[in-house]
Amino acid sequence: MFFFGRQRCLLLLVLCLCTLFTNSVRAHPILVTEPHSTPLGAHASFLVEHGRPLQLRQAYRAWQDGRFDRGDSPIASYGIGSSPVWMQFDLRNPSADWLPQTLTLGKTWMDHLHVYLLQDGRVLRAWKAGDGQAATAALVPGVGYRLPMQLPPGDSQVFIRAQTPDPFVLSVFLRSQAETSAAEHRVQYGYGVLFGFLLALICYNLMLYLGFRSRSYLYYALYLASFIGMCLSYSGHGFSWWWPEAPGFQRFVILGSMVLYGCCGFLFASCFLKLQEHAPTVRRWVIAFCVAALILMVHFVWIGSHVDAAVLAFNFVTLFSVTMVLLGVLSIRHGQREGRYFLGAALCSMLGVAATALSVRGVIPMTAVTFHGVEFGIMLEATLLSLALARQMRSQEEALRNARRLYRIDSLTGLPNRCAFYEDTLGIWSTAVRHDRPLSVIMLDIDHFKDVNDHHGHQFGDQALVAIGDLLAGSCRAGDRVARWGGEEFVLLLPETTLAQACRFAERLRRAIGNCQLVKGNNRIRLSASFGVVQRGYQASLNELLREADRKLYEAKQQGRNCVVSARSLETA
Incomplete structure (x- = not known):
């Protein structure tokens, strides 16, 4: 008797626990007269279908x-390819009148949403929504599906059946019409800021491409455009605006745009980081990765395998984010100064993509921050990549300036070369001709320079050229032009200078060169130079004037060197 009495006590205890458990699953009714700013998942219970619908x-x-199991998160998330899920929550309207409320269900990519309002087991009203059917006025881009309701006095229940092969993310809000409108405006303003920021960057980079013809700017604009396309597809803007009657297209456009976004990102990274030059093997692997992803996506779309396409798209974007970080590390190892900006941008993007991908797959809790992580990440990434592009542009401009400087400057003496001399003196020649002003040319050549190289070495000969170049540059006026003409020859153009003045100046230079002593070991070596001087007169061009000066220089060498010969054969040493 004691044994059977003990059994009855245990059975009674089990029944009490079951009753308590059942009551715990059934959450307290939601008072519809109170504001609710958060999703209702934690106030609801859920049942995952297994087997027949x-x-x-x-x-x-x-x-x-x-x-039904009690919800433990404000937003229900069951990952990719989930079975259909039922959601239930109780409502209580303490007033005596029917109360207008708005039920908002997200996300916009949910294929099938069946909503039922019940009271005492009777269906008061039913709704259908989702992107598995043509878009209706219930679709609010960026928000979800908006269903106006009239809630009866007393207690009522809402049952929702949600189904999608995409990541299962169900957020349910019950708010007044004014609160719903304000929340929708906040979301639309956020997307407006995002799209406006990205469009401005696209236009800016397209203008830079047209100006500099650097493909990095074009590919970066394409990368940003692909993100906007992906964002418009998964937020429902495209379905609402452009293809509302094509739910079949909507099923795959989100997933396809995700793969296209990653491919455009790799295209930009390959060009910006110069992978073909620094890491050709890595570039080939990246290309193969993108081609394989595109082929698989086309295959899954062709056979209508939505779940496989979703798994591919989310895994591809995740691997894309990780690979971009690795490419940033690789660029830093190769000494690319822009690599630090790229790595920082890739890390921001990776964290944002990871937060969104993991939250929609149910790995981490779904919140407004985690769901919009990819958008926050792309804004930070776009800012840092813009800085990287600007840094690259400054580097290219600096390299171009250095190239132009090297193109114009003689690397040994630091004087302008022949090309720079022509560029700098054509304007001076034109001014002298137009206003009939005096203009003279001095051409000089170091005497016996070959012997200097043969006897003392080319290094000493270079020292001699540098010393004479410095002497000439230090002796000229601000408006004069001096250049190394080639070999051991130098040329000077003297505006507002007559032949007599030019000859006197050449004689001073001749003496200064003669007084210049170069030291090699214990020896002091003197140099000398021959000069040819002419003034603009009958010559029709600057080249004719220079040829005349060269002829006078040749005459100076014929007369024994170390002398000045002008058009009038004025002076010899």
Whole structure:
């Protein structure tokens, strides 16, 4: 008797625990007269279908039997390819009148949403929504599906059946019409800021491409445009605006745009980081990775395998983010100064993509921050990549200036070369001709320079050229032009200078060169130079004037060197 009495006590205890458990699953009713700014997932209970689809009466019976599980997160998330899920929550309207409320269900990519309002087991109203059917006025881009409701006095229940092969993310809000409108405006303003920021960057980079013809700017604009396309597809803007009657297209456009976004990112990274030059093997692997992803996506779309396409798209974007970080590390190892900006941008993007991907797959809790992580990440990434492009542009401009300087400057003496001399003196020649002003040319050549190289070495000969170049540059006026003409020859153009003045100046230079002593070991070596001087007169061009000066220089060498010969053969040493 004691044993059977003990059994009855245990059975009674189990029944009490079951009753308590059933009551714990059934959450307290939601007071609809109070504001609710957060999703209702934590106030609801859920049932995942297994086997045959459940009808409403079967789901209602399962709820009565306590087979629904209490929600533990404001937003329900069940990952990719989930079975259909039933959601139930109780409502309480303490007033005596029917109360208008708005039920908002997200996300916009949910294929099938069946919503039922019940009271005392009777269906008061039913709705259908989702991107598995043509878009209706219930679709609010960036928000979800908006369903106006009239809630009866007393207690009522809402049952929702949600189904999608995409990542299962169900956020449910119940708010007044004013609160719903304000929340929708906040979301639309956020997307407006995002799209406006990215469009401005696209236009800016397209203008830079047209100006500099650097493909990095074009590919970066394409990369940003692909993100906007992806964002418009998964937020529902494209479905609402451009293809509302094409739910079949909407099924795959989000997933396809994700793969296209990653491919455009790799295209930009390959060009910006010069992978073909620094890491050709890595570039080939990246190309193969992108081609394989595109082929697989086309295959899954062709056979209609939505779940496989979703798994591919999310895995590809995740691997894309990780690979971009690795490419940034690789660029730093190769000494690319822009690599630090690229790595920082890639890290921001990776964290944002990881937060969104993991939250929609149910790995981490779904919140507004984690869901919009990819958008926050892309804004930070776009800012840092813009800095990287600007840094690259400054580097290119600096390299171009250095190249131009090297193109114009003689690397040994630091004087302008022949090309720079022509560029700098054509304007001076034109001014002298137009206003009939005096203009003279001095051409000089170091005497016996070959012997200097042969006897003392080319290094000493270079020292001699540098010393004479410095002497000439230090002796000229601000408006004069001096250049190394080639070999051991130098040329000077003297504006506002007559032949007599030029000859006197050449004689001073001749003496200064003669007084210049170069030291090699214990020896002091003197140099000398021959000069040819002419003034502009009958010559029709600057080249004719220079040829005349060269002839006078030749005459100076014929007369024994170390002398000045002008058009009038004025002076010899």
